[in-house]
Every structure is written in C-alpha cells, then in structure tokens.
Amino acid sequence: MPELPEVETIRRGLASAVDKKIIRVFRSDKKLRFDSTLDLEKIVNAKITDISRRARYLIINFNNQTSLILHLGMSGQVTLAQSFKKLKHDHFACLFDDETWLIFNDTRRFGFFDLVLTKNLGKHKMLSKLGPEPFSEDFNEKYLQEKLSTKKMNIKTTMMDNELVVGIGNIYINESLFESKISPLRSASSLSKTEIKKLIATVKKTLQKAIDLGGSTISDYMAVNGESGYFQNDFKVYGRGRESCLICKNLIQKMKQNGRSSFYCQTCQS
DNA sequence: ACGTGTACCTGCACGC
C-alpha cells in the first residue's frame, strides 16, 4: 500500500499517542513477512516517547530503550480507536492507559513489526542498507549523478531502489517522471545533469504535495482516523492507461517494467 | 556486481 507520503501521514496522525502508556498488547498467531519471536511483553508499562519514520518504516520509541519497527507492506493499516474488535486481519494492537487502542491490520501480510533495543535500530537488517531520505540534503544532484552514472537499468526501476533513495514507490515514480518529462524507459545513466536536477526537484515536489493532501487512497489506504487521502485525484498518469494525457491529449501508455506497471506519455516524456 | 524473475498473501474486478 503505502509509499512515503502515506507512511508520513500515518506518522503525523499518531502524534496523539505520544506520552501514552501501554497497559496491554495483542498479537495474532499469523505469520507476517517474518516469523517473529519478539517478546511484546517488554513494552507493557512502557510509555511512547516519540514516533518517527525512516523510509517506509514507522518507528515507535519507548521510554525503556526499546523501539517498535512497523512496516505496512502493501495493505497495512494503523488506526487509533476507542475499542478493539479483533477483525480478521488485525495482527497487533495495544491498549493505552486512557482506554484507547492502536491497531495494526494487514490483509496481505507483507508487512511486519519487530521490537529492538533503540540503540540497535541502525543495525536492524531492514534499516541498515537504506539510502538517503528524499527530503534530505544527501539526496542531491552530485549524489544522484554519481549513482546513476553506472546504472544501465531503466530510470524508473532504478529510482525505486531503496538503497539509492528511500520511499519512492510505483505511484510517485510514475508521477515524478511525467512531471520531469523523462521517459521511464530511459537508461539511468543516460540522464543529463539538467534532467537529474529536474527529477530531484519533481520527486520532492510530488512527495510533498502528496503529504499535504494526506497521501493517495486507491483501495484500502487510510489515515489513522479512517479518512482517505486525496492525492489520487491529482494523478496525471498513474492508473490512467489508455486515457488521454492532460497536457497533449495523446493516449497514456501502460506497460510492465521489471514486473511493475508503468504509465507514461510518449509525447510529453522523452 | 548486475539483471531478471519469483515468492510472499488476500481480495477484487473482469470475462466467460
């Protein structure tokens, strides 16, 4: 489900959980992406000190030197609720001292959660090899130019590699390439300096706009209060195969690249 | 090291 804007929207929505103390935890017996042996009892009686995000991972820090890493996979949802009904795909939930709940539901079970010592967060298997955040200073022209220069792979798939830059998934790379007027078919190393500069700017702009609109809701994404995002109304190419380009009126092309759908305008993007 | 394909899992929309 979620790319960076959706996870960031959820993170912001969870602000009200900070300072709450956990008094009870629930976990399902279903296997998520990893078989986890974590001892959730360790966070009972702990208080949430802050909730951050790294790439598409939510990180809930507690006042007892532990951190819960949560990834939403394709279909994960995190909600804050007054009660816990234990729905079919609820895999984790905790009750706070004010009688409210935080619930993690994931239909397809591509997500996961794990509990680690906060000081070991950076060493976690899933976090240790991540590239820069797209909004950080480290994601700049010099960096990207150097990285792309050796890559023969198409620019679209390349930009979705979390070791290059994190958080950019299938929706936002399609939209960013359209805004940059760069064809997804281009080899990564073929981009000019000017194009790289443009691409960095549009990636940041596209992600920021999506965050401002609360993310994109296609089928099941929602914020922690159950509300949908609005960026899906702004899609220029994603999901618009065989519809006409909003700029030149020619048909938007749909094709597969490395197993994922790509959408682009042959006329506007080259 | 790279590129490609596949696996993980459920549910929905589609065509017959």
Next chain:
DNA sequence: TGCGTGCAGGTACACG
C-alpha cells in the same frame, strides 16, 4: 452464480 485470471501503494532472495 461460479470459476479462472490478472492485478494491486513492497521487498527479499535465488538464480543466470
């Protein structure tokens, strides 16, 4: 109605 197929906001791994 039902059944088969393909598709979906992600990521890791196993090959060549």
